[in-house]
Amino acid sequence: MRRLTGTLTPWLFLVPALVLFALFKFVPMGEGIRLSLYDVRPYLGDEWVGLANYRTVLTDPRFQDAVGHTLLLAAGTTLGSMLIGFALAVLLEGHARSLWFVRSAVFLPVVAATAVIGEIWRLLYYPAPNGFLNSLLSWVGLGPWPFLDSPDTALWSVMAVGIWKGAPYDMVLILAGLAGIDRQLYEAAAIDGATVGQRLRHVTLPALRPVVTILLTLAAIRGLRVFTEVYVLTGGGPAGSTDVWMTRIYSLGFERNELGVASAGSVVLFLVTFLLTVIIRIYRGRREATVR
């Protein structure tokens, strides 16, 4: 009896987590895979269609466009956030209390909910000549720009918001990386007569490599599943110019009720995300092994 309770105890503590995961993660995951193989017809019964849904979604030009936008948006947001995050980090590195204050202030966009940020930026981007950003631009002799209103500029405007919210997050991680750099290396570089530029290139940047890999991994995965900012800022428009993977799945699934096709799109998204994670992990593992 004692032994039985001994083996049962850990499971009793795990039950809440396992039940919730099973009901709201694993059952939907299995259900999603099943649906992707069926023509889903409410009340009529589902009909097995094999891989037809996958063919439909992968050959759909609107879906292909959306995947293209997703990749562009993910790459641009990732790189932009990292560059500006790096600039912020080297600007705000240090122990002074005033710097700590500026860091806390700059970090605020990360904390705010994405949907709220989307609503704010919609207003800042107001496309009339006397909109907030356009009046700022007119001071320096630029604009007015249509921002979210034109297919030519909408995706870039969405990207700018992503960078604005992403850069301070990257800054925190890069700051942690900067703090870990041995100050004696800087001193040695100074004694060798290296300029700040050379020191940055040969000491600082190589030391930040692990942080950069982590940031790339996180950003790539987040970038592929981007939904809220696009949905709030543009809803995929104008003329589908900012449609991304998840907004396409959302409109297929919830607006046009093509549950099978939408599920196939979701399964592909999962596979791509999963493969990307695994590849980066293997690459990271191998790299660390060769460095040591």
Place this chain on the structure above:
Amino acid sequence: MSGAAKRCDTALGWSAGRVTVAGRALLCAVAVLVFCGPLVTVFSGAFDNTIDPTRLSLLPGHPSLVNFRVAGARGIWHYLANSLIVAGGALLLQVAVSVFAAYALARKRFRGQALVLLAILTTMMLPEEVIAIPLSLVLGDVPVVHANLRGTLLGVILPLGAWGFAIFVMTEFMKEIPVELEEAARVDGAGELRIFARIVLPLCRPALGVIAVFGFTMIWEQYLLPLIVATDPSGFTLTVALASLRSDDQVGPGVVLAGALLALLPSLLVYLSLQKSFLAGITTGAIKG
């Protein structure tokens, strides 16, 4: 050593020279303006009674509370209540589920442990957006109990109840607690629940701070989930309801900003009061994840 380039305490070798300090202060001011300016416009816009989207500014022109009254008439307090109920309920559930699971994973050895860890890792690699469509069907008819959670706040709360990240953070922390404390209590005849509640849990307070802050942010950030669970607008959380305020022709941007301000304040309060836990969690979370 001479010259600005030779300072070794920062990557750029910032010196204490007057020109450098002035230039750096200027750049800092620009950074604060760029990253906080848009949030400041929310405050000024929410309290400004002009209804013109082109008149957004850093300071309110005609201070008034009219935007909140109009937003109140559009049900903003109801949406805020929804958001707070979801945040409170899901956070309590998430913290409880995480400490229970972490206790088993960190303090016990049992068959199937590796499998459980793998399962949790899988949920972390599974973007929640990917299962949105089947999840909406599952919530309409929950397996085993056959309940319909669509249109209820419980339908938003329960899927957020177990979060792999929180379980892992908690597990890592609990592993550090010396086993002697537990053994001593066991010799004194303390039962499992007593050890858990009286010995392990009180020592976990710092980690509780981290998972609470992150849990709150994660829950407040939810958009797709409340959107698909709601069967009509009365089930919306505040973040989702902002869009319907915006598309309402009868109200101006000031009213949207009043709603945005209400959605922003809880995040700001949580961040400013628990900033240390937040930053600690970001660095550990990213490295483990």
